[in-house]
Amino acid sequence: xxxxxxxSEPDDFSIRDLEQLGLAxxxxxRNYQARNYLRAMNEGDRFFFYHSSCATPGxxxxxxxxxxxxxxxxxVDPESPYFAAKATExxxxxxxxxxxxxxxxxxxxxxSRLKAEPALAQMPLVHKGSRLSVMPVSEAxxxxxxxxx
DNA sequence: GCCAACGTTGGC
DNA sequence: GCCAACGTTGGC
Numbered sequence: 802x803x804x805x806x807x808x809s810e811p812d813d814f815s816i817r818d819l820e821q822l823g824l825a826x827x828x829x830x831r832n833y834q835a836r837n838y839l840r841a842m843n844e845g846d847r848f849f850f851y852h853s854s855c856a857t858p859g860x861x862x863x864x865x866x867x868x869x870x871x872x873x874x875x876x877v878d879p880e881s882p883y884f885a886a887k888a889t890e891x892x893x894x895x896x897x898x899x900x901x902x903x904x905x906x907x908x909x910x911x912x913s914r915l916k917a918e919p920a921l922a923q924m925p926l927v928h929k930g931s932r933l934s935v936m937p938v939s940e941a942x943x944x945x946x947x948x949x950x
Numbered sequence: 951g952c953c954a955a956c957g958t959t960g961g962c
Numbered sequence: 963g964c965c966a967a968c969g970t971t972g973g974c
C-alpha cells in the first residue's frame with residue numbers, strides 16, 4: 802500500500818476541515834509532477850496531511866485515498882479560484898482524487914522536527930526551496946514519521 | 951512582509 | 963532550444 806504526503810494551506814483547507822467533512826475532493830493541483838503523483842495513487846493508499854504557509858508548518862494528520870484520479874472539475878469552472886483557462890471539458894490536463902479522514906496528529910509534527918530526522922533526509926519536503934505539493938513517501942519514511950508522534 | 955527557489959511563459 | 967522575465971510557493 803503506497804504512501805504519500807500532500808500539502809494544503811490550513812487557512813484554505815485543514816485537517817480539521819477534512820475531519821468535519823469526512824470525505825473531500827483534493828483538487829486545485831496545478832503542477833505536472835504533483836499531478837503525475839495524483840494519477841499514481843490508488844484507492845486505499847494513505848497520506849500525511851501537511852499544513853503549509855502557516856504559523857506552524859508540519860504534518861497534522863492522516864487521510865486515505867478513496868477514489869483514484871479523475872479530471873479536476875475546478876480546472877473548467879470559471880467560478881473556481883483554480884480555474885485553468887486552457888483546460889476544456891474534453892481536454893482537461895488536471896486531476897483530482899477523493900480523500901477521507903483517518904486521524905489528527907496532535908501536536909503537529911513540525912517541519913523543523915522533520916528536517917532533523919535523518920530517516921527523512923531524502924524527502925523533497927525537507928529540501929530547501931522544494932515546492933512539490935504531492936510526493937511519495939517510502940515505507941521506511943512512513944514508519945519513521947509515525948514513530949515521531 | 952521579505953525573499954529565495956522554483957516552474958512557466960514567451961521572445962528570439 | 964535558450965534564457966530572461968515573471969508569477970507563485972512557502973519558510974521565516
